Amino acid sequence: MPLYEYELCEGDCAVCGGRFTLRRPVTAKPLTQCPACKKPVRRVISSFNTPKLLKPLSVTDAKKAGFTVLKRTGKGEYERQ
Numbered sequence: 638m639p640l641y642e643y644e645l646c647e648g649d650c651a652v653c654g655g656r657f658t659l660r661r662p663v664t665a666k667p668l669t670q671c672p673a674c675k676k677p678v679r680r681v682i683s684s685f686n687t688p689k690l691l692k693p694l695s696v697t698d699a700k701k702a703g704f705t706v707l708k709r710t711g712k713g714e715y716e717r718q
C-alpha cells in the first residue's frame with residue numbers, strides 16, 4: 638500500500654500537526670479532510686515516493702487494507718478467505 642503525505646490547506650491541527658502521512662490503498666478515494674480534525678487537506682507530492690508503475694492490488698494487500706476478500710465457492714456461496 639502506498640504511503641501518501643498530506644498537509645492542511647490552512648490552519649493548524651493539534652492532532653496531526655498540520656502534516657501527516659497515511660497508508661492508503663491505491664483504490665481509495667483521494668483524502669480531502671484530516672481524519673482527525675476534518676479540516677481540508679491536500680496531498681503532498683513527494684518525488685521519491687511516487688511509483689511510476691502501480692502494481693495490481695493483490696489479495697494480501699487488500700486484506701492488509703482491511704477488505705474482506707470473498708471467494709466464490711462451488712455451491713454459489715461466498716466464503717471468507
Ligand SMILES: [Zn+2]
Nearest residue numbers: 650653671674
Ligand atoms: Zn488534523
